[in-house]
Amino acid sequence: MYVLRKYDIRDTMDHIINDVKAALVICASTLGAGLGLILEWIPDDIGKLAVLFSMVLTVIVARNHLRKGRMDHLQRRKLELEVKALETET
Numbered sequence: 001m002y003v004l005r006k007y008d009i010r011d012t013m014d015h016i017i018n019d020v021k022a023a024l025v026i027c028a029s030t031l032g033a034g035l036g037l038i039l040e041w042i043p044d045d046i047g048k049l050a051v052l053f054s055m056v057l058t059v060i061v062a063r064n065h066l067r068k069g070r071m072d073h074l075q076r077r078k079l080e081l082e083v084k085a086l087e088t089e090t
Contacts (some may be wrong), residue, residue, distance in 0.1 A: 023061050030054035
């Protein structure tokens with residue numbers, strides 16, 4: 001029997017949040033909800049809720065992409081310093 005562990009859920013959520021396709025879906029849903037609200041294709045209450053939900057998802061995705069970029073930069077900088085240290089030893 002498979003038991004779903006806490007880290008499995010965290011890994012799955014990180015994968016979904018960092019996926020480019022998921023980011024495009026969030027962008028399209030935000031745009032669609034906003035346009036639907038402006039053009040009065042959807043009721044105000046549903047539209048406002050959809051826009052709020054999309055904004056929250058957008059902030060989460062942006063925060064994770066910025067965090068990932070920062071971590072990549074720090075790893076690259078660490079490797080550059082290691083290479084420079086090895087070059088000065090020889």
